[in-house]
Amino acid sequence: MPSHAIQYTRAHRERYLDELKQLVSIPSISAQPAHKADIQRAAQWLVDHLTSIGMDRARAWPTSGQPIVTAEWLRAGDGKPTILIYGHYDVQPADPIDLWHSDPFTPEIRGDDLFGRGASDDKGQIFAHIKAVESFLKTASALPVNLKFIIEGEEEVGGPSLDPFIEAHQADLAADVALISDSHMLRPDLPAIAYGLRGLSYIQVEVTGPATDLHSGSFGGAVYNPIQALAEMIASLKDRDGRITVPGFYDKVRPIDADERAGLANVPFNEDQFKREAGVDRTWGEKGYSVLEQITARPTLELNGIWGGYQGEGSKTVLPSKAYAKISCRLVADQDHHEISQLLQEHLKRIAPPQVRVETQTLHGGHGILIDRDTPAMQAAASALEKAFGNKPVFIREGGSIPVVASLKHMLGIDTVLVGLGLSDDNLHAPNEKFHLPNFYRGIEASIHFMSLIGDEQ
Ligand code: BES
Ligand code: MN
Ligand code: MN
Numbered sequence: 408m409p410s411h412a413i414q415y416t417r418a419h420r421e422r423y424l425d426e427l428k429q430l431v432s433i434p435s436i437s438a439q440p441a442h443k444a445d446i447q448r449a450a451q452w453l454v455d456h457l458t459s460i461g462m463d464r465a466r467a468w469p470t471s472g473q474p475i476v477t478a479e480w481l482r483a484g485d486g487k488p489t490i491l492i493y494g495h496y497d498v499q500p501a502d503p504i505d506l507w508h509s510d511p512f513t514p515e516i517r518g519d520d521l522f523g524r525g526a527s528d529d530k531g532q533i534f535a536h537i538k539a540v541e542s543f544l545k546t547a548s549a550l551p552v553n554l555k556f557i558i559e560g561e562e563e564v565g566g567p568s569l570d571p572f573i574e575a576h577q578a579d580l581a582a583d584v585a586l587i588s589d590s591h592m593l594r595p596d597l598p599a600i601a602y603g604l605r606g607l608s609y610i611q612v613e614v615t616g617p618a619t620d621l622h623s624g625s626f627g628g629a630v631y632n633p634i635q636a637l638a639e640m641i642a643s644l645k646d647r648d649g650r651i652t653v654p655g656f657y658d659k660v661r662p663i664d665a666d667e668r669a670g671l672a673n674v675p676f677n678e679d680q681f682k683r684e685a686g687v688d689r690t691w692g693e694k695g696y697s698v699l700e701q702i703t704a705r706p707t708l709e710l711n712g713i714w715g716g717y718q719g720e721g722s723k724t725v726l727p728s729k730a731y732a733k734i735s736c737r738l739v740a741d742q743d744h745h746e747i748s749q750l751l752q753e754h755l756k757r758i759a760p761p762q763v764r765v766e767t768q769t770l771h772g773g774h775g776i777l778i779d780r781d782t783p784a785m786q787a788a789a790s791a792l793e794k795a796f797g798n799k800p801v802f803i804r805e806g807g808s809i810p811v812v813a814s815l816k817h818m819l820g821i822d823t824v825l826v827g828l829g830l831s832d833d834n835l836h837a838p839n840e841k842f843h844l845p846n847f848y849r850g851i852e853a854s855i856h857f858m859s860l861i862g863d864e865q
Contacts (some may be wrong), residue, residue: 426730437497461544470568473560489553491582494533495562506838531842532588539854551862552750565771590827598792601825603804608856631762665788703804705766745771
């Protein structure tokens with residue numbers, strides 16, 4: 408009975424929150440090798456926790472990267488559908504640490520929010536589902552559905568371990584639908600289901616000019632400076648209308664049709680709030696598209712970092728040998744990240760002046776996706792969210808990337824329901840990340856309703 412599970416949830420909120428704080432206090436930073444042991448500790452914490460709430464076969468699988476945690480509860484029987492819940496226990500680095508108002512790994516509650524690295528992305532969001540499962544198992548000794556968890560530890564670095572793992576464990580991971588909470592709602596009272604995610608293609612460029620750093624007095628004026636060459640190349644990647652100039656870049660982009668445009672125009676997206684959160688007075692982007700379309704339904708190209716030459720204190724007169732940049736493209740459904748990565752690298756080599764040498768490498772990538780909105784699972788999620796949050800969810804596209812969604816579709820043939828529990832001001836990947844606790848508690852209840860609705864269908 409969902410009502411018993413809900414009562415149990417409400418009675419145990421304080422303990423649920425304490426446990427979430429334990430998980431958030433583990434600095435499971437996948438990008439930093441120094442935190443390898445913490446990553447392992449977080450994986451083991453989850454295995455122990457999943458076992459303690461009554462999940463079967465909880466274990467951490469070693470991979471060439473970070474461990475993958477799985478667990479299952481398949482005792483609802485063959486007649487009941489199976490839900491696969493994905494999440495990630497790794498977090499972004501906490502830097503710049505000086506800007507945090509409390510220690511990133513000493514979770515602190517201020518007002519209605521829990522502050523800590525990973526609180527929202529993704530520990531708090533995945534933990535809501537774990538607690539929904541506990542609330543069922545502690546009250547009914549059973550779940551209304553068969554359920555599997557897969558929780559990875561290298562999502563934040565676009566790690567290579569997950570896809571081969573899914574490929575190798577197709578039968579173990581087989582399910583009717585996947586459920587992921589690793590995205591946003593629009594407001595605390597307005598839930599959202601994302602039906603689109605952008606993909607990602609991330610490259611690094613190295614431009615070499617002279618064989619070694621040179622005295623800029625003796626050589627400057629007659630040697631092509633690699634930083635200048637890189638700056639010119641980069642400046643040419645977008646035209647004045649904000650369109651990307653790489654030939655072929657837009658070839659496979661699915662245009663936004665009139666229906667969808669109308670749907671997105673109805674999303675209560677607040678442009679002033681967007682500007683406030685971004686800390687900018689004016690927006691800038693591809694001409695002919697609304698801000699919401701620009702950040703969710705259109706591909707883009709961003710510089711993540713650029714460096715080279717002297718960066719220390721004071722001045723040093725040097726004509727450097729090398730210049731570097733990290734460039735990423737957010738892609739939309741149908742764009743192939745391998746293809747875009749190749750187009751971009753070829754283009755950079757083609758436009759480089761002949762006096763410099765360009766080397767490039769792909770850092771990582773993932774496919775974007777559009778998910779069918781007219782499925783029973785989407786309807787169940789919409790009702791579940793309405794019950795828990797008091798308002799019908801809006802359907803949105805997200806600009807961020809969760810590459811596993813495309814992998815689950817392509818390798819296991821299953822659709823994902825993306826029920827975001829984060830808020831746009833949660834400071835993901837930034838200082839003072841937080842998770843809004845009312846979303847945690849309502850998220851647990853939404854998950855309980857979702858499982859019962861899906862379970863009742865059969
Ligand atoms: N949870 C985010 C993705 C996200 C953010 C989805 C906001 C929707 C709204 C995820 O942890 C993430 O940060 N993904 C990376 C991709 C990865 C391959 C490095 C991203 O989007 O940059
Ligand atoms: Mn995430
Ligand atoms: Mn993230």
